[in-house]
Amino acid sequence: MSTSPPNTRTKILQATLDLLFADPPSKTRMSDVATQAGVSRQAVYLHFENRTDLLIAATHFLDETLDTKARLAASRNARSGLERLQAFVAAWGGYIPEIYKIATVLISLSKTDKAAATAWENRMQDMREGCAAAIDALNADGTLSPSFSPDDATDLLWTMLSVSNWEHSTRACGWDQEKYLTVLTLATRTLFYSEPSKLP
Amino acid sequence: MSTSPPNTRTKILQATLDLLFADPPSKTRMSDVATQAGVSRQAVYLHFENRTDLLIAATHFLDETLDTKARLAASRNARSGLERLQAFVAAWGGYIPEIYKIATVLISLSKTDKAAATAWENRMQDMREGCAAAIDALNADGTLSPSFSPDDATDLLWTMLSVSNWEHSTRACGWDQEKYLTVLTLATRTLFYSEPSKLP
């Protein structure tokens, strides 16, 4: 609804994302953000306590523009457990590239900054719930592989869909996004799905 | 053979490892290392160009004391492809906790430091060869799952055995080392091994 003049706070958040997703990659120092936003460095500190605070706010800001929740909720419409698993892998796997850059910064801040660590942990816990829901759906269908308990399957799926795995797949392995999705869909299916037995 | 008086270089490297693996965790600034080694901060710069150089040297130093090569070579004695896969998972999986701390530092330096990135990449490429050898052994036995090409299987195994996956498993998932090994052994077996067909 609102195409009103962007206030300074919004300009700063947008500038942060612009820099974070810039190609070629650029630094995201407080002064870079300020320059990009066309305000003074001090103005940034007027709106955000510190760099971590800014980056966490930028993450939320990005969520809004990406309509994160809606996209991840799509897998809830699947009819079977397997469908739901695959829809979740596709949704989350497709989402990662769009948050990758800021996720990386947040993760690396997490090592020294409690607030960043908590912010990232919360997102990862949300994501784990998606994993749990997919595994539970398989389990309800009776098509969860007997090799894994629901909890272990959830954790393993959670691990396999981590941002760092996506990074490794697309950087170190050199897979493109399509290949990543193909392989992960197949791998998770192989790991967690087993044909329903004929017996009741 | 040599229990000769440790020279300064060795004292510095040992001090670096002491700090890196200290519990509770401690900082590893150049001054911390110097203090721990009982030398001046400048002495550290006399032996190592910069912090990255020091940490890479410490990694090699750790390799020597851990006899890395020998441990990872053990899987070469396995008789079947499956045995070899499982031996490799066990060997590498058991190795990760011992290099985890320094690996983390090297990885985080990699983001800004070309030398650190190269050093870590080299190690990961060595590790990938172990993955490839295990997958090739399966393939030679005719027990590699037809779902994956040898290359894809190698990359996927490589990804699953990454340090960050170990970190996620033992931190976020809260698995202990034994559970990590159990789950990964089972998961890699499920993914990559298939019963030999009866037909020739």
Added chain:
DNA sequence: ACCCAACTTTACACTGTGTAAAGTTGACAA
């Protein structure tokens, strides 16, 4: 007695974060 290499001491440049405080400006109100 001298020298040299290895080390220490002191001091400083540089980057980036964060704090402090005084100045500017433009909108809105009395």
Added chain:
DNA sequence: TTGTCAACTTTACACAGTGTAAAGTTGGGT
């Protein structure tokens, strides 16, 4: 019209950590 207030700018500085520079010190070998 003047005043005031919030948002912003400008300038300046403290602090941590890396890395450089250069002048001491010291102890073993010749």
